[in-house]
Amino acid sequence: MSPDEGPVEIVVCLGSSCFARGNSENLALINSHVQSHGLKAMVRMTGKLCQDECMQGPNLSIDGEVYHGVTPARLLGLLEQLGGPDRGQHGTS
Numbered sequence: 396m397s398p399d400e401g402p403v404e405i406v407v408c409l410g411s412s413c414f415a416r417g418n419s420e421n422l423a424l425i426n427s428h429v430q431s432h433g434l435k436a437m438v439r440m441t442g443k444l445c446q447d448e449c450m451q452g453p454n455l456s457i458d459g460e461v462y463h464g465v466t467p468a469r470l471l472g473l474l475e476q477l478g479g480p481d482r483g484q485h486g487t488s
């Protein structure tokens with residue numbers, strides 16, 4: 396993403412099924428990743444209610460692209476692709 400494209404929009408399903416299946420953990424992971432990578436200005440996170448796709452959960456979307464069965468490891472991979480102010484300096488801690 397380039398700075399002029401606006402913030403990345405991450406929408407997390409907060410329905411009870413997705414939340415119990417892993418979005419509770421995913422939410423915490425997004426928050427900590429955004430903070431530790433200084434991405435606050437380039438990520439906008441919102442929640443949504445159940446979209447009747449519970450069986451495929453936990454579900455979330457990034458810039459309109461919907462992801463199903465999002466494990467923390469997969470989410471981390473997606474978040475790493477966002478880059479950020481410290482791009483290229485990952486893994487130094």
Ligand code: FES
Binds near residue numbers: 408410412413446452
């Ligand atoms: S709880 Fe997420 S789709 Fe139903």
